[in-house]
Amino acid sequence: MTSQNTANTDGAAPVDTAALGLVPAPRTVTRAPGGPCPLDRTTQLSAAPGTEGVARWLRTTLGPATGLPLPEGAGDRGIVLTLDTELAPEAHRLAVEADAVRLTGGSAAGLFRGAQTLRQLLGPDAFRRAPLDPERAWEVPAVVVEDEPRFAWRGLMLDVSRHFLPKDDVLRYLDLLAAHKLNVFHFHLTDDQGWRIEIKRYPRLTGTGSWRSRTKYGHRASDLWDETPYGGHYTQDDIREIVAYAADRHIRVVPEIDIPGHSQAAISAYPELGNTDVIDTTTLSVWDTWGVSPNVLAPTDNTLRFFEGVFEEVLELFPAETSPFVHVGGDECPKDQWKESPLAQARIAELGVRDEEGLQSWFIRHFDTWLTARGRRLIGWDEILEGGLAEGAAVSSWRGYAGGVAAAEAGHDVVMCPEQQVYMDHRQDGGPDEPMPIGYVRSLEDVYRFEPVPPGLSEEAARHILGTQANVWTEVMQNRARVDYQVFPRLAAFAEVAWSALPAPADRDFAAFDARMTAHYARLDALGVDYRPPGGPLPRQRRPGVLGFPRDGAPPVV
Numbered sequence: 001m002t003s004q005n006t007a008n009t010d011g012a013a014p015v016d017t018a019a020l021g022l023v024p025a026p027r028t029v030t031r032a033p034g035g036p037c038p039l040d041r042t043t044q045l046s047a048a049p050g051t052e053g054v055a056r057w058l059r060t061t062l063g064p065a066t067g068l069p070l071p072e073g074a075g076d077r078g079i080v081l082t083l084d085t086e087l088a089p090e091a092h093r094l095a096v097e098a099d100a101v102r103l104t105g106g107s108a109a110g111l112f113r114g115a116q117t118l119r120q121l122l123g124p125d126a127f128r129r130a131p132l133d134p135e136r137a138w139e140v141p142a143v144v145v146e147d148e149p150r151f152a153w154r155g156l157m158l159d160v161s162r163h164f165l166p167k168d169d170v171l172r173y174l175d176l177l178a179a180h181k182l183n184v185f186h187f188h189l190t191d192d193q194g195w196r197i198e199i200k201r202y203p204r205l206t207g208t209g210s211w212r213s214r215t216k217y218g219h220r221a222s223d224l225w226d227e228t229p230y231g232g233h234y235t236q237d238d239i240r241e242i243v244a245y246a247a248d249r250h251i252r253v254v255p256e257i258d259i260p261g262h263s264q265a266a267i268s269a270y271p272e273l274g275n276t277d278v279i280d281t282t283t284l285s286v287w288d289t290w291g292v293s294p295n296v297l298a299p300t301d302n303t304l305r306f307f308e309g310v311f312e313e314v315l316e317l318f319p320a321e322t323s324p325f326v327h328v329g330g331d332e333c334p335k336d337q338w339k340e341s342p343l344a345q346a347r348i349a350e351l352g353v354r355d356e357e358g359l360q361s362w363f364i365r366h367f368d369t370w371l372t373a374r375g376r377r378l379i380g381w382d383e384i385l386e387g388g389l390a391e392g393a394a395v396s397s398w399r400g401y402a403g404g405v406a407a408a409e410a411g412h413d414v415v416m417c418p419e420q421q422v423y424m425d426h427r428q429d430g431g432p433d434e435p436m437p438i439g440y441v442r443s444l445e446d447v448y449r450f451e452p453v454p455p456g457l458s459e460e461a462a463r464h465i466l467g468t469q470a471n472v473w474t475e476v477m478q479n480r481a482r483v484d485y486q487v488f489p490r491l492a493a494f495a496e497v498a499w500s501a502l503p504a505p506a507d508r509d510f511a512a513f514d515a516r517m518t519a520h521y522a523r524l525d526a527l528g529v530d531y532r533p534p535g536g537p538l539p540r541q542r543r544p545g546v547l548g549f550p551r552d553g554a555p556p557v558v
Helices: 052-066 108-121 167-179 236-248 264-269 301-317 336-340 342-351 356-372 402-409 444-448 480-487 490-499 510-527
Strands: 028-031 037-039 045-047 078-083 092-096 100-105 138-140 143-147 153-159 184-188 252-259 325-329 377-381 394-397 414-416 465-472
Touching: 037 100, 045 052, 052 078, 052 108, 078 108, 092 108, 100 108, 108 143, 108 167, 153 167, 153 490, 167 184, 167 236, 167 480, 167 510, 184 465, 236 252, 236 301, 252 301, 301 325, 301 356, 325 356, 336 342, 336 356, 342 356, 356 377, 394 402, 402 414, 444 490, 444 510, 465 480, 465 490, 490 510
Parallel strands: 045 078, 078 100, 153 184, 153 465, 184 252, 252 325, 325 377, 377 394, 394 414, 414 465
Antiparallel strands: 028 143, 037 138, 092 100, 092 143
8 A cells, every 4th residue: 555545566465445544644555475463462572672662662552452461572473673774764664474563663763653553453442541351352464564754844733822731631642643653742832821831040930921810712802701810831840751751752842932022921920021111011911812912022132141041941851862953933023112112223223134124033043043052953933034044944834835935945944834734723614513713624635635845846945845744723722622623633634644655635535545534533532532523523512602713715825
């Protein structure tokens, strides 16, 4: 089966791809001459050097679901884990014989991706936390799967500022990313509506900046409010646990500290960070509504030193091995206060930059230099292109394709995440029952036909497309169930776009993907994911009377 669901190669026997339901679709699946392979309480798990972490994951994940102990082995039977450096790092091969399941990866990461395939082949009950039937006979179907990803960056961004997800829910989402062979977790930790990471030298960032007095319910134009004080943050030990948990699943974590806009929570905690010559920043509180706050950081040396201190602690919490990129936001920074500020205007004259756009560019370049000197790479939203972008900085292209195209053609690395295509807060259907409908309709099929590399990009520029990610902004997602509803099942389609070698969007076989989703819905059920059913929201998933902001028609391609 290629990723377009052909089920045999070189005359091999056909495979019922819909029955296997592998998501994302692998490069090839063929019928194995031996097998199927039974698994029972005597089945051993043999781990070659370098595969011990994957063996541990199999025992702690498949073990509880199946009731099988998977004792250590050193032979050629049972589940056999090996590495082959001739394979690409995330490539893997799974071959099922009558008495063995041989799983080989190009690296531990590739082997771990292959372990997800093995779990899927065992059926949806392998995604549970305890065996439904301790006497069940388990077997792996007789197939050979060979696979590797299309893109190196396959990500999900989770906004925990607008609505906070407790640590255990974040760990759960890391498991869901791993199950879909995604390998980047973009952690949006700060915004106007809340600061979510403990910084020990600046305790008021969480003491004050993580709490708001009330919260808008629905779109910002709604007249509904939740008057309950709202907040929360992750301690530094929470962050260390999240990063370690991600590393065990071969997921990179990209922490985001959003500057110089989207900073009202920080300014409310430390008013000297704001434009004090324009407004009385001591009157600001953590923002309780949605949209873009006019209150931005002042372009002062004190602000630079303050955030250098923040980033020093961030770098300690997010080691380079797991977090080579650090996201600095850089988006939606209104310039009105800088235009009114004598201090900001004096800084523009001192620097010799043209205008306020140049001032933001100076701000971003400062932290690009600072991060580069410490062995990290800066990445920011595509507004960081305005006023000039530092060499080596990467771009998250969110306003459409155009920013990513411009950055790639200029030699910058790009992650494609256009809001018109892969913003998971956008509604999934145009019907009246869709809860708090935001943006354009982006159905499961729409996401499946998303193409991260736009046509017309030069071959050289295309090499700068690192990959793609789906973004989850949580203004209208008050809890885990709402996040689940908006993200799933579309994340399964997105994962296939990011992983599989699909044809052009119009030529993609959505019907075959939809058939494979029958098996995948059963996996999501076993995992307890509160996804949107294919027939529409369940009564408890609806939010009648809560205002959204739907946009009609097809989204523009920009």
